[in-house]
Amino acid sequence: MWIRRSAFTLIEVLISIALLSFVLLALYKSVSMLRSSNRHLFHxxxxxxxxxxxTETLFLDIAGSDGNLTIAGDEFSRLCLLNTVNSLYGLPAAKVCWVVSKSTHTLLRSEGDEYTLPLRSDDFVEVDAVVEGVDLFRVYRKKGDVLVLLRQKGRDSISFMVRGVPEILKKKKKKTKKKPHKQKRPPGNPPGNIPATPPGVSKPPVPNKPSI
Incomplete structure (x- = not known):
């Protein structure tokens, strides 16, 4: 015996659509959360x-330098290496400076042949933004050891030390020995304690020895 089933009513269709929308909304939220977590993980x-x-580039810059480096700055350190073989642009010997921008707190690396800071309009220099959100960048040197401290905002600090950096020895000036001061004799005064004959007075004649 066949039982004929009636079609879905309008209320059942609406309930099905509502349930399906809830399921799709939950799936959309889960996909959105997954995308957000992936985005944060990627960043x-x-x-x-x-x-x-x-940090690897900074380490190689210091390790490849000839030891002639300058460290300056107040809030952040400013490190300049006058001659390093670690060039990112194919220079045989490059001058590299590491500076933190005070406006954006971005660690910048500049590379060129010869230039000064602040840069001039005719300086040909390559500048790269290395690390963003820097709140600590300090460099210390003691003889052949260079210590670097770096930290991004909200993250743990990074520190490393480069050993064996050549030292630039300053040449000491030779001290010249002072010669003893000789007292000047008045003109016409012969050496010794014998007084000189006053000018204008002739010496008395020496008598001849009597002949025997």
Missing amino acids: YLERADNEKEG
Whole structure:
């Protein structure tokens, strides 16, 4: 015996659509959360990769220098290496400076032949943004050891030391020995204690020896 089933009513269709919309909304939220977590993870890995690459470049810059480097700055250190073989642009010997921008707190690396800071309009220099959001950048040197401290805002600080950096020895000026001061004799005064004959007075004649 066949039982004929009636079609869905309008209320059942509306209830099905409502349930389906709830399921789709939950799926959309889960997909959105997954995308957001992936985006945060990508940014974190990208920042970590940039930080690692930047610290490696800084390490190689210091290790490849001839030891002639200057450290200055107040809030952040400013490191300039006058001659390093670690060039990113194919220079045989490059001058490299590491500076933190006070407006954006970005660690910048400049490379060129000969230039001064602040840069002039005719300086040909390559500038790269290495690490963003820097709140600590200090460089210290003691003889052949160079210590670097770097930290991004909200993250743990990174520190490393470069050993064996050549030292630039300053040449000491030779001290000239002072010669003893000789007292000047008045003109016409012969050496010794014998007084000189006053000018204008002739010496008395020496008598001849009597002949025997």
